[in-house]
Amino acid sequence: MPIRYMLKQLLMPPGVLLLLILLGWWARKRFPRLATSAFVLGLGGLWLMSLPAVMQWSASLLEREPALAESQWPSLAQRADAIVILGAGREQNDPGWGRTDQPGLMALERLRYAARLARASGLPLAATGGLHYGQPPSEAALMADAMRRDYGLEIRWLEEQSRTTWENAVLSAELLQAQGVRRVVLVTQAWHMPRARWSFEQAGFEVITAPMGYFSTSYERPLGGWLPESRVIWQSGMLLNEAIGLLAYPIVYGREAATSIKLQAASKSE
Structure with a gap:
């Protein structure tokens, strides 16, 4: 490891x-x-x-992108060239699946949503996600297999080397933009969308956000969400990791992003 x-x-x-x-x-x-x-x-x-009320408030600070209304799905075909699904981990060696790796639960959420968008719009699909500790198959390959078996849809492009959201964007750009794909519908969790959108825009894409998996959605809980819940610890950890990443990315990748933007501008002017 x-x-x-x-x-x-x-x-x-x-x-x-x-x-x-x-x-x-x-x-x-x-x-x-x-x-x-x-x-x-x-x-x-x-x-x-562990407090749901604190977690939901924290999520509301990150989940700023509005959800796509179902009535908008068919019109995506006129606004974008492809749907891009970001990888989200894997479940390893599951006996229920013959001890093979499967997409993680968040990845399955993204696959289901992307399948609905693809059926409504007719747009082709791309998946991005590399290896887990260097061990094949890639997250993108796992998602493609699940999409084929469970939804009867083919993922046309697989980016199989990335390990981070930034690499998702940069390596997807190398794969897709060479084939004329510059306007993408980006599918990921709502709390992850700000960092994902920033990364893909810096890589030269025009981005239509398709967030799902909101943590900030409120529903009735005992004492208004002020009683501890074990699942909320995991959710809070994801949000904190995302907040740190959102702050760090412009610092870590800002110079690389600026260089990329200059190159894109130069290529358009030629």
Whole structure:
């Protein structure tokens, strides 16, 4: 397993919060003030991450792209050249599927939505997603297999090398723009859409957003969402990871994006 994945697991919640609790336990005798602070931060962070009300509010800050109305789906054929589905992990060695890898649950959500859009619009499909720790098949290949078997639709283009959202965009541009695809309908979770849209626009695409899988959708919960729920910890972790990525991408990839934009402008002027 690459070291960066291990570091990410430790430095992102809930890993870092558990480390704080362990630090508090280790320092309880020699450094009581440090121990108290570590316990408060660790336990307090876990508690906040488990509250639906906090998670939904956090999601509302990221989920700014409106959903596509079903009445808009057929007209996508006049507004775009292709539908692009972003990969979203995998489930490994599932006995129910003959110990083969399958698309992750979020990827399945994206596939289902993209299938509906493709049937309504007639647009061709592309999938982007690379290898998991370097092991084939790629996420894109898994999605193509599921789309074929479950929905009877073929994914025309497979980008199979990317590991990040930025690479999703850049490598998809290399594959698709050479074939005249510049206007894309982008399918991913609503909370992931701002970073995905930024990346694909920097790579030279005109983007129509097709968000789904909203976390901010409110529904009745005990005490208005102020009781802890285990699933919410995972959702909060995804949101925090997304917020950090959204802030970091312009810093990390901004210069590369600016160079790409200049090259695109030069090619259009020729």
